Amino acid sequence: MITGVHTIIYSKNAEADKAFFRDVLKLTNVDVGHGWLIFGLPPSELAVHPSSDSEHHEIYLMCEDINIFVQQMSEQKVACSEIQNQGWGLLTELTLPGGGKLGVYQPRHARPEPM
Numbered sequence: 001m002i003t004g005v006h007t008i009i010y011s012k013n014a015e016a017d018k019a020f021f022r023d024v025l026k027l028t029n030v031d032v033g034h035g036w037l038i039f040g041l042p043p044s045e046l047a048v049h050p051s052s053d054s055e056h057h058e059i060y061l062m063c064e065d066i067n068i069f070v071q072q073m074s075e076q077k078v079a080c081s082e083i084q085n086q087g088w089g090l091l092t093e094l095t096l097p098g099g100g101k102l103g104v105y106q107p108r109h110a111r112p113e114p115m
Contacts (some may be wrong), residue, residue, distance in 0.1 A: 005060055007042050009100065016097035024076045030092035037055070059102065066090040066106040080104075 011017040018037050021027045028040035031041055042062075063069040070080045081093040089105040096102055 006038075007039075007041070007047070009059065009096075009102070011096065011098035011100055013098035017100070020097050021077070024078060025071075045112055060091075061102065061104045062089075062107055063104055064106065066092060066104070069104060069106075 005026055011019065015035075019037050022029055022037065029037045031043075049099060066083055070083065071079050073094055079095045084091045086105070088109045089107045091102050091105040093101045
């Protein structure tokens, strides 16, 4: 029934953020016309958390080793916050060229098999 997830990041500088995902994170992509890039992502997962706000959603990228990830971002001059131990994982937040923040974490929780 479901074949994938399409995630959207809104940006004040979309060209710079697209270049970041293409050139720094090296995500595969296709140009669907006029420079409109759609990026490939690794397998994903979805969690539902209780909240009084049903209109707010979050996106996190996951990595194998958060320390190596932060080091690689530093080499690319990408700012990351201090690594925080959240119990369920080790979390940092990177700043996209467009000014937005994006969480990246090394999961410690069980992971489902991809569909």
